[in-house]
Every structure is written in C-alpha cells, then in structure tokens.
Amino acid sequence: MTIEQTSLRAGRPRARGTAARVRATALGLLGLVAVAVIWEVYKVFGPDDGVVVAGHRILPRTTDLAMPHVWEMVARLLGPTTSQAGAAPLWLTVAQAALVSLGIAAVGWVVGTVVGIALGVLMQMVRVAEHGLLPWVVLSQTVPLIAFAPVLKNWGAQIEVGDWRWPQWLSVAVIASYLAFFPVAVGMLKGLQSPPRTHLELMHTYDAGRWATLVKVRLPAAVPYLLPALRLGVASAVVGTVVAEVSTGFMDGIGRQLVSFAGQASGDPAKAWAPIFGAVVLGLVAAGLVGLIGLALRSYRRGEAT
Amino acid sequence: MSARSVLDGGARPGHDRLVRIVAPIVVGLAGLALWQLLVGVVGVSAYLLPSPAEIASEWSANVGPIADGTWITGSNAVLGLVVGGAVGVLLAALASRLRWFDLMLAPVVAALAVVPIVALAPVLNSMFGADSEFGRRAIAAIASFVPVFVNSLRGLRQTTPLQRDLMRSYAASGSQTFRVLTLPSAAPYVLTGFRVASSLAVISALVAEYFGGPRGGLGAFISTSAATSAYARAWAYVGAAILLGLALYLVTVAAERLIGRLLSGGAR
Amino acid sequence: MSKHETTAPAVRATGIGKTFDTKAGPVQALTDVDLEVAAGEFVSLIGPSGCGKSTLMRLVADLDGPTTGRLEVFGKSPAQARQDQDYGIAFQQAGLLPWRTVADNIGLPLELHRMDRSARAARVAELAELVGLTDFAGSYPDQLSGGMQQRVAIARSLAEQPRLLLMDEPFGALDEMTRERMQTELSRIVAETGAAVVFVTHSIPEAVFLSDRVVVMSPRPGRITTLISTGIGPGVVRDEQLRETTGFFEKVTEVREALHGAPVGSSAREGR
Numbered sequence: 130m131t132i133e134q135t136s137l138r139a140g141r142p143r144a145r146g147t148a149a150r151v152r153a154t155a156l157g158l159l160g161l162v163a164v165a166v167i168w169e170v171y172k173v174f175g176p177d178d179g180v181v182v183a184g185h186r187i188l189p190r191t192t193d194l195a196m197p198h199v200w201e202m203v204a205r206l207l208g209p210t211t212s213q214a215g216a217a218p219l220w221l222t223v224a225q226a227a228l229v230s231l232g233i234a235a236v237g238w239v240v241g242t243v244v245g246i247a248l249g250v251l252m253q254m255v256r257v258a259e260h261g262l263l264p265w266v267v268l269s270q271t272v273p274l275i276a277f278a279p280v281l282k283n284w285g286a287q288i289e290v291g292d293w294r295w296p297q298w299l300s301v302a303v304i305a306s307y308l309a310f311f312p313v314a315v316g317m318l319k320g321l322q323s324p325p326r327t328h329l330e331l332m333h334t335y336d337a338g339r340w341a342t343l344v345k346v347r348l349p350a351a352v353p354y355l356l357p358a359l360r361l362g363v364a365s366a367v368v369g370t371v372v373a374e375v376s377t378g379f380m381d382g383i384g385r386q387l388v389s390f391a392g393q394a395s396g397d398p399a400k401a402w403a404p405i406f407g408a409v410v411l412g413l414v415a416a417g418l419v420g421l422i423g424l425a426l427r428s429y430r431r432g433e434a435t
Numbered sequence: 436m437s438a439r440s441v442l443d444g445g446a447r448p449g450h451d452r453l454v455r456i457v458a459p460i461v462v463g464l465a466g467l468a469l470w471q472l473l474v475g476v477v478g479v480s481a482y483l484l485p486s487p488a489e490i491a492s493e494w495s496a497n498v499g500p501i502a503d504g505t506w507i508t509g510s511n512a513v514l515g516l517v518v519g520g521a522v523g524v525l526l527a528a529l530a531s532r533l534r535w536f537d538l539m540l541a542p543v544v545a546a547l548a549v550v551p552i553v554a555l556a557p558v559l560n561s562m563f564g565a566d567s568e569f570g571r572r573a574i575a576a577i578a579s580f581v582p583v584f585v586n587s588l589r590g591l592r593q594t595t596p597l598q599r600d601l602m603r604s605y606a607a608s609g610s611q612t613f614r615v616l617t618l619p620s621a622a623p624y625v626l627t628g629f630r631v632a633s634s635l636a637v638i639s640a641l642v643a644e645y646f647g648g649p650r651g652g653l654g655a656f657i658s659t660s661a662a663t664s665a666y667a668r669a670w671a672y673v674g675a676a677i678l679l680g681l682a683l684y685l686v687t688v689a690a691e692r693l694i695g696r697l698l699s700g701g702a703r
Numbered sequence: 704m705s706k707h708e709t710t711a712p713a714v715r716a717t718g719i720g721k722t723f724d725t726k727a728g729p730v731q732a733l734t735d736v737d738l739e740v741a742a743g744e745f746v747s748l749i750g751p752s753g754c755g756k757s758t759l760m761r762l763v764a765d766l767d768g769p770t771t772g773r774l775e776v777f778g779k780s781p782a783q784a785r786q787d788q789d790y791g792i793a794f795q796q797a798g799l800l801p802w803r804t805v806a807d808n809i810g811l812p813l814e815l816h817r818m819d820r821s822a823r824a825a826r827v828a829e830l831a832e833l834v835g836l837t838d839f840a841g842s843y844p845d846q847l848s849g850g851m852q853q854r855v856a857i858a859r860s861l862a863e864q865p866r867l868l869l870m871d872e873p874f875g876a877l878d879e880m881t882r883e884r885m886q887t888e889l890s891r892i893v894a895e896t897g898a899a900v901v902f903v904t905h906s907i908p909e910a911v912f913l914s915d916r917v918v919v920m921s922p923r924p925g926r927i928t929t930l931i932s933t934g935i936g937p938g939v940v941r942d943e944q945l946r947e948t949t950g951f952f953e954k955v956t957e958v959r960e961a962l963h964g965a966p967v968g969s970s971a972r973e974g975r
Binding site: 160325327328330331332333334335336337341345346349352429430431 | 764765766785786788790792794796798800802804810812814815816843844845
C-alpha cells in the first residue's frame with residue numbers, strides 16, 4: 130500500500146516552488162503567443178485563396194477579410210461599436226452581452242447542479258433508481274438533445290400564469306441546465322459511491338443510519354468528484370447558453386452578437402472576433418467562479434486521488 | 436477472499452442482473468406512457484408536443500432529406516472526431532515527453548475546455564468560404580481534441596516509477612517499454628477520450644449549423660422546420676440526430692471493448 | 704462506566720459455520736467454531752490466510768451473519784450488542800476520514816450518538832491523551848505517520864467505553880519497531896480500560912505478547928485447531944523484558960508448532 134501511495138505522488142509531477150511556477154506561467158504565456166504567431170506567419174506565407182486539396186479547402190484563405198491581423202482584432206475592440214456618433218466602444222457592448230449570457234448560464238448551471246445533485250443522491254440511496262435512471266441519464270447526453278432548442282422556445286411561449294409570462298431567457302436557461310445536470314449527476318453518484326468499505330462498515334458498527342452515513346461520510350467523500358463535475362457543468366452551461374441564444378433568437382446575449390457581427394464581416398472583418406473574445410472570457414470567468422467553490426471546500430479535498 | 440458484508444444488502448447476483456435490465460425498460464415505458472398521456476388524454480396541442488405517430492409519419496414522408504442530412508452532419512462529425520482525436524493523441528504524446536511543450540499547451544487546452552467552441556463557427560465560415568463544410572468539421576475536431584488530449588495525456592502518465600524501474604532492470608529498449616508498458620496502460624484512457632469525444636463531435640457538428648453556412652445538414656433542417664412551425668418534422672430530424680449520436684457513441688464503446696480485450700489478451 | 708456489568712462472557716460462539724456464495728460456488732469460510740471469551744480477557748485469533756479469523760471477528764461485529772450456530776455478545780445478539788455500542792472496532796487500515804482532524808475523527812462515534820459538544824470535547828481530549836496524541840488533535844490524517852493514524856483509530860474505538868474491543872490486524876501495515884511499541888501501548892490501554900479484546904493477527908510473537916489465550920485456526924474449511932493459554936495473565940505488565948523471557952519464547956514455539964500442525968523440528972514435511 131505504501132508503494133502505491135508514493136508512486137501515485139511521484140507519478141504526478143507538480144511544479145513546486147516559485148521558480149517552477151514562474152517557469153510554468155512564462156511557458157503558458159508563450160503558448161498563447163505561439164498561437165498568435167502561427168496565425169500571423171501563416172497569413173504572410175499562405176496563399177490568398179488558402180490550400181485546396183481535391184476540391185476541399187483544408188487551410189483558410191489569408192486575405193484581410195478572412196484572417197484579420199491579431200492587432201487589428203485588438204484595436205477593433207477599443208473602437209466604437211458602430212459608426213454612429215456616440216456609439217459605445219465595442220469592448221463595452223461585447224462585455225454587456227457577455228454579462229447577460231453569464232447571468233443566464235449561471236441560472237442554468239444552478240438549476241442543473243441542484244437537479245444533478247438530487248439525482249445523484251437518489252440514485253445512490255435507491256438502487257433500483259440507479260439501475261432505472263442511469264442508462265437514461267447517460268443516453269440523454271450521447272444524444273444531441275440540444276438540437277431540440279428551437280422547439281423548446283415555443284413551449285415557453287405557450288406558458289402564461291396570470292400576469293406572468295415565460296421570459297425568453299428562461300428557455301435559454303433551461304437548455305443550459307439540461308446540459309449542465311449530466312456531469313453533476315454522474316460525478317455525484319460516483320463520489321457518493323467512493324467511500325472505501327472500511328468507512329461504511331465503521332458507520333455500520335456505530336449503528337449509524339443511511340442519512341447519518343450520507344451526511345458524515347458519503348457527501349464529504351463526494352466533494353473531490355463533485356468539483357470537476359461542477360467545472361464540466363459550467364462549461365456545458367456556457368455552451369448551451371450560447372447555442373440556445375442563437376437557436377431561439379434571443380437578442381441580448383453574446384450568441385446573437387456572434388452571428389450578427391459575423392454578418393458584418395465583409396465590411397468589418399475584425400469586428401466578428403470581438404464577441405469570440407467575449408465568449409472566451411465568459412467561459413474563463415464562469416470556470417473561475419466555480420473554481421472559487423473548490424477553494425472554499427478545500428479541506429474536503431485532502432487525500433484527493435486525481 | 437473478501438467477505439461480502441451486510442452492506443451489500445444480501446443482493447443475489449441473478450436477481451441484481453434482472454433489475455439492471457428491467458428497471459431502465461420500465462422507466463422508458465413510463466416515459467412513453469407519459470408522453471402518450473399528455474398528447475392523448477390531457478390534450479397538449481400537437482403544436483407543442485406532436486404524438487409519436489405524427490413524428491413517424493413525418494419521418495417516412497422525409498426519408499430522403501433525413502438520410503442526406505444525416506450523411507452530411509454525420510460525415511462532418513466523424514471527420515472532426517478522427518482528425519481532432521488524432522491530433523489530440525499526437526500532441527499528448529509530445530506533451531508527455533516534453534515538459535516545456537506540456538506547459539506551453541496547458542493554458543490553451545484549459546481555455547478550449549471551458550470556452551464555447553461553436554462561437555468560432557461564424558468566422559470559420561468566412562475563413563473557409565460560406566459554401567464550405569470545413570467550419571463545422573473544424574469545430575467538431577476542436578471539440579473532440581480536448582477530451583482525447585486530456586485523457587491520452589493522463590493515460591500516458593499512468594506508468595508508475597516502480598514499473599519503469601522494473602523495465603529498466605530488464606534492460607528493455609524504448610520501443611519494448613512502449614509496447615509492453617506504456618501502450619497497454621494508456622490505451623484504455625485514449626479510448627475513453629474518444630468515447631467522450633464522440634458525443635461532443637456530433638453535438639458540435641450539429642449546432643455549428645445554427646450559426647450559418649451551407650444548408651442541408653440535420654441542424655439546418657431542425658431550425659428551418661422549427662422556424663416554419665413544422666414541429667412534427669423538426670422532431671423527426673431531432674430523432675435522426677439522436678440516432679446519429681447514439682450510433683457514433685456505440686461504435687466508440689464497441690471499439691473500447693474490442694481493443695481492451697485485445698490488449699488484455701495480448702498481455703497474457 | 705455507565706453500562707451495568709453482567710456476568711455473561713464477552714463472546715460466546717457455539718457451532719458457528721459461515722458459507723459464502725461466490726461465483727465459483729459456495730465457499731465454507733468457517734465450520735463448527737466454539738469459542739468463549741470472558742469479560743476482560745485478551746484473545747488473539749491467529750492462522751494462515753483464509754482460515755476465517757477475520758470472518759469470525761466480522762460475525763461478532765455484526766458485519767456479517769453466521770450461516771449456522773449461535774453467537775452471543777454479552778448474552779445478546781450481535782446486532783443488539785452493536786446497537787448498544789458494546790464493542791469498539793479497529794481495522795488494518797486506520798480508516799480515518801481524511802477531511803476530519805484527529806480530534807474530529809476520535810469524536811465521530813460520540814457525534815453520531817449525539818453526545819453534547821462540551822462533554823464530547825472533554826472525552827476526546829482524554830482519549831487523545833490516552834494514546835499520546837494531544838499535540839496532534841488539530842492535525843489531519845495525511846499529516847500523520849501510519850503508527851499515529853493507527854493510534855487515532857484505537858482512540859476512536861475506545862470512545863464509547865466499550866467492554867469489548869475488536870481488532871483486525873490493526874498493526875499489520877506498520878514496521879516492526881513501531882509495531883512493538885504499539886503492542887506495549889495497547890496492552891497498557893487495555894489494562895486501563897479493562898475491556899475484553901478479540902485480536903486478529905498474523906504475527907506469532909504479537910499474539911503471545913498481548914494475549915491471555917491464543918486461538919490457532921486452520922483453513923479449508925476455516926476452523927479452530929488449538930487453544931493455547933499464554934499463562935502471562937491479565938495482571939502482568941507487558942513490557943520489553945517480557946519479550947526476552949524463556950516463558951515467552953516457549954509459548955511462541957508452542958503456537959508456531961500448533962500452526963504448522965507438527966513440531967518445528969520436523970517442518971521438512973511442511974509441503975504436505
């Protein structure tokens with residue numbers, strides 16, 4: 130057992146010390162710079178019409194229209210959104226749309242997480258539920274039910290309770306939650322089933338019931354499994370939000386901006402990249418926020434196996 | 436011999452297997468019954484939820500377009516999966532050998548994992564031309580790349596120092612070590628990456644069609660049908676997309692099983 | 704001690720048999736086991752792998768049920784004894800919850816049985832002192848050595864002041880020196896608490912050093928072959944000197960011969 134433990138640790142190289150961390154950060158930044166450099170180098174040396182093999186273009190066109198310079202993309206962010214007088218700078222317009230999408234994704238993620246945790250607990254506590262539901266939960270994700278987003282929009286439109294009408298953003302959030310619940314449900318179930326037999330038998334000798342075992346042993350043991358699931362879930366929720374915004378025609382989020390700015394690309398190619406940067410930042414911020422949860426629960430991550 | 440304890444609740448193996456098969460079927464039938472109940476008894480309008488029969492008739496009326504759309508979306512997904520997966524394995528092999536390369540790639544992969552890749556669809560269309568399917572393939576490839584890369588890298592790092600010391604003590608050559616140790620321990624992880632990626636590839640190829648580009652794929656058909664309120668037809672296309680996703684998933688599962696058996700058989 | 708004393712033995716097993724259903728068919732883990740452990744007595748179960756010593760302990764702990772025979776713990780069914788928390792248990796793996804501090808691990812059973820916070824803190828402090836871990840009460844298990852983790856597990860098993868301790872190779876994963884130190888300490892702790900102990904082990908010197916009686920078991924099917932009184936007695940202080948007495952060596956030899964089923968001198972026939 131001792132051998133296994135030491136080898137586990139040694140097999141997982143961890144940058145230690147400040148010097149190693151500086152090196153990792155520098156190389157990481159270099160990696161990002163490398164992407165931009167490859168872009169520009171190809172733009173200089175690649176043929177204008179791209180590389181076409183057997184009728185299929187396998188490398189892109191290099192015109193300014195197809196591939197704007199990296200610095201033009203950045204400069205465009207600082208410029209005004211439209212040529213109208215008093216137009217807000219593009220970065221602000223993009224940030225506002227990204228914030229709207231972040232809010233929707235957050236709602237979807239919270240709903241998906243709650244449903245996922247509840248399903249995970251149900252499947253752990255009731256064996257028949259695990260056998261009955263798990264195949265369907267897995268199936269629900271192997272099939273691209275996100276395809277169904279355009280249909281869902283019309284369901285929402287039919288719902289009206291008194292003065293309250295189903296807002297369009299809620300349809301988007303529902304789709305986001307549908308994508309987010311899966312990793313959480315599966316991760317939760319795995320985590321709840323993770324305690325070693327010794328721990329469970331110990332609880333049995335204490336005459337502890339199912340709930341006490343759940344609260345004292347299974348839930349804390351599930352935390353290291355739940356956290357990566359939450360990260361996966363939030364990434365899925367962001368993708369779901371962007372796609373659902375496009376397919377339901379929701380106007381205020383980053384998804385719509387991706388499409389409409391791309392439509393203006395023939396006259397303003399760099400502008401199409403602005404909402405892409407917005408989506409990238411959106412994804413990173415969402416993942417970062419979930420990372421904070423991991424920080425708050427770090428005492429439950431002692432002896433983490435991954 | 437590990438003693439079976441009270442914790443197993445005294446479940447008999449045969450009984451357990453029966454539950455494993457029957458329970459999902461019961462849940463599935465209950466779902467179907469609920470659907471029929473909503474449509475038939477509660478009277479949810481066909482506008483909201485078409486009955487299975489309506490969807491089936493739309494299916495048979497549109498077999499041609501469904502087959503064409505499945506072919507287009509499916510080939511985009513498969514191409515993306517194969518290319519993205521191959522690049523993933525290749526880069527993972529490099530990253531497992533070269534520490535600096537690993538560190539350089541880390542933030543790019545971490546970003547790709549949390550960033551909505553479909554966002555690239557519109558610009559890819561302008562980079563490769565609006566009549567090109569390439570954008571969708573590229574998106575499916577990038578989406579597939581992430582899980583394959585991450586899992587492969589993890590797999591290539593599975594060998595323990597103890598095992599490596601053992602190979603060294605046998606004076607095994609690099610290629611021998613790879614064949615006997617690294618490949619068998621990494622292969623299951625690589626295949627898991629492909630299994631996860633298979634669903635992502637289909638979903639990505641499909642939703643990329645919502646962002647413009649040539650028509651003709653399943654995604655484009657779904658959004659056109661929904662936009663013209665032809666819901667039963669939209670559902671028929673959704674059904675085709677479900678079958679496509681399932682088919683690709685099952686192929687990767689089968690590959691996982693087959694190669695797993697070959698490797699464990701070969702080791703003996 | 705709050706629990707009222709009874710004259711019933713700590714463990715009384717009559718005609719115990721245990722069969723497991725496995726894929727390869729039923730496996731007889733124990734057959735026809737008769738054993739009585741008196742209150743306050745230290746009994747070791749020793750034997751090769753598969754002799755059913757751990758299974759027997761698990762039956763006493765109500766982690767498994769016997770297929771045949773009668774088993775009583777302080778005159779009650781094992782299930783009742785478990786509900787009354789008449790026994791404490793420690794396994795080969797310390798089995799500490801990694802997200803709890805040493806103090807919180809020791810206090811876990813008390814927490815589950817709703818002892819109030821201040822009484823719990825006092826009891827945990829007492830137990831930590833008993834096993835010499837007062838300074839580490841706020842540490843986490845991953846910060847402790849294997850021997851220290853096992854001390855925490857022992858303190859935890861003593862939390863409810865049980866009259867019976869069940870220990871399944873608790874020192875099996877420790878190095879020899881730590882192991883001997885832990886044995887000395889365990890005998891001191893047991894003497895202080897007056898609890899009966901059923902101790903499963905692979906080690907002959909460990910069994911002889913700790914026990915009043917050693918139960919020698921044999922596999923296929925698991926059964927008791929010999930009962931050996933060490934003659935050391937519960938009143939004797941078990942220290943390093945004891946390990947070097949002639950009486951100790953003689954008992955070690957006796958147990959070894961019982962295990963091999965023949966005098967050690969003729970062990971050439973072992974492969975039989």
